Amino acid sequence: MFTFHHRYAELPAMLWADGEPTPVAAPGLIVFNTALASDLGMEAQPDDARMAGYFSGNQPLPGARPMALAYAGHQFGNFVPKLGDGRALLLGDVFDHQGHRRDIQLKGSGRTPFSRGGDGRAPLGPVLREYLVSEAMAALGIPTTRALAAVTTGERVMRMPAEPGAVITRVAASHLRVGTFQFAAVRGDHEALKALVEHAIERHYPELAREGNDEAPNARYLAFFEAVMHRQAYLVARWMGVGFIHGVMNTDNVSIAGETLDYGPCAFMEAFASNTVLSSIDEGGRYAFDQQPAMARWNLARLAECLMMVMDGDEKARVDEATAALSRFDAVFARERRNVSADKLGLEAASEGATPLMEALEDAMQRGRMDMTATFAALYRLAVEPGDERRRDLLALSEAPQALSDWLERWQHARVTDHDAERLAAMRRANPVIIPRNHRVHEAIHAAEDGDFQPFYALLSAVIQPFEDTPEARRLGTPATADERVRRTFCGT
Template identity: 45%
Template sequence: MKLVARYTQIADDFAVPDFPSVVAAPTLLLWNDVLAQQLNIDVACAERADIFAGNQSNSNIEPVALGYSGHQFGHFSPRLGDGRAHLLGAVTDQEQQLWDIQLKGSGATPFSRGGDGRCAIGPAVREYIMSEAMHALGVPTTRCLAVVASGETVYRQPPQPGAIVTRVASSHIRVGSFQYLATQGDVAGLRALADLAIERHYPEITTSGAERYLAFLAKVVEKQIALVVSWMRVGFIHGVMNTDNTLVSGETIDYGPCAMMNKFDFDTVFSSIDRQGRYAFGHQPNIANWNCARLAESLMPLISSDDEQAVALLSPIINGFAEQFNHAFSQMWAQKLGLDGEQVGDKELVSELLTLLKTHQLDYTNTFNALTQSLQGNSDIPQELTTWSQSWLQRTSADSYFIMSKVNPKLIPRNHIIEDILQDFTRQQHSPILNEYLHALQQPYQSQVKESWTLVPKNELNYQTFCGT
């Protein structure tokens, strides 16, 4: 790999040089050949396990662990950082864009806070499957290049085989990255980080001074809205929307306790550590707004030396989040129902449908797919929606099927199937259904889907996800 260094010039203690810990017997389990080609990564098969376990390097770039802060479930931790991850550097893809290459589960770092720095095989494989599925669904996301078994035991509850996952991201600049520098009062570091984020993600911003960083915040707000709307379009629940898991690029990061919503309910929570439902499916927009407000606080020194003036300039951007989100959210529902244009009564039409979905505990994905296919005579409208559908059909047009078929997937990564695959990997480091399932997940809007992959188990009320750290 031809790697270049990233983040090392931002500030002291921001990108700390640190090498991955050697593992006993690395074995390559998963390799994303398509992504490797896109990123011009040409690593010999025999070397992949060692390189992407962190046992050896084919680059003279020194790995680093990144520092960041984070509001975790609303509680602020000023020093978090990469406690089990090493950024190897960045590669240039075929479009001349830089992409971070990071090992996760590669050993303890100066930010580990007493942890072992390792990752169990289950969470590593989950991140690979979920990130690739989200990419195919059209949701902005980090991706996975490889999963390597470490040949060692990770002591969790219960002890499990260990693994290292290679994450690819357009950057690892988090809201928590700005909080980290702001907490230290490092204005020069804040400016350097903001300029790097603008250069990488928002090069259209060409202004200077306060206007430059106000424009940056506005772009981040726009991207966060687009991201959360994409999540809600496909029924994704992130589960741990802390500020350290919020990228300013607007990409999904950290697939620890994530899950997909089956039966529709805005209050759906699967994460075992989200006991108050802070990150429930329907709360995600408010949390994204809250996280953007924390970014605004961190940017204050770049806006004005007068705090009151800085707040006055930043507040309209944060206060405008709700209106922007509601507009994007309404557009999303219109697309899912194939509504061309906006008419009086559309909001009531959507609201009535969502009430029926919750009341009758209908599956979110299957219901919208059934509505889509009914326009082609390929599916019956669910009986519970027969009366409602009479009003809906009056709002459809010749273009409705085309609109709906692009946004309503036939297939999502179902929680129980993912769990079966993870159990297979924990027992035997492979799963007999993974290749076929991954292939199907990469074509979620296509016509041929196994019926068994669309069924929802009856006992999902007991389903929980765990962060995997």
């Protein structure tokens, strides 16, 4: 199967707890990611029954050592000093074909020492949502955890109402979060905090490792912080480039590796509105679409607070250094947004005009209640085939076509795609034909809850090829009608 290592078990024992999956009644394999498994070193694929046993937790994977990881977190701004994996177990880490460590984790496998009275289970719907959206994000080229397997349990989990149960197997660069550092910091354990920093540097930022690096600890820790900051800016800019709204950007959901972590009430915006909120638990709009950069900066500030505890010097000097580092986030994010905008609009790479032109288009989309994905897909087709027909197709998407027509005049003068194949290719990669539209995800989930997984398989097949302009992609990628529109998404905990 896999060659497991257990690097996390070498960290201080306060940061994890051994655990065992709770067996389920009747595991059944829904889907297995053969290509990902091969990249993780799996040489032979057992039959479906054995796979269901392994990835439900009923049968131990050879070499695995299940453990639940400890972390704290700010949840919607409120600090909770002890959270941890209440329904997930890290089985171990493996090396992929590129030589990178990757965690393999069961999620929904039963109670752990961090369950806090919960059942440790996952409903089928959130499992299918995470599988679909994480694999779609990977296909879009956006850093993300991956889905290796999904299994039904043959049991109901007690939600409102009771729902079919399932387990997902998640693969991540690591499961280190801002909340992991907060867990050690709030307990005043400087040695555990230093061990975490060194582990994170070794695993994700080896160019900063102590060996062969003569920088003082403060300089290395600040360099580590800035590296995490750059990855968060890169990530959030690319979320926003496809209209993705995470929904729960709590510090316990912020990956130190810069991956999209935890797909709870996440969703993709359809009709463009900068303040869109789709999560049912985000009542105040804290994590609205346009608030995501500010929330990334806020979460990074919490990481900086932890790192200051292990830096040398007096308090004022440490605060000044961390504040100066954090103050660079806005410029870093602005650069990443500019790069994304240039690609989406078919402009010169790093074009200084990309951001204002994108802001003008967003204004036209909002005024015209235009579907974001459909707009950019149509804009790409116009770039490929300039002419009145494609222009009319694009204008037909808007309820305020004059505003869009005025914008198109500006774009025509700015774009370079008609004579630059490289930029045209970049424009294609930035503008998918299909995303996991909320109503399609809900259709797939409801059908699966009734025992029909074909809509799930069809949608999965389409979203992992998001740039293929096929009849099926267009069918599944069509914006929701007023009756189909999903206005709220829900968390599975």
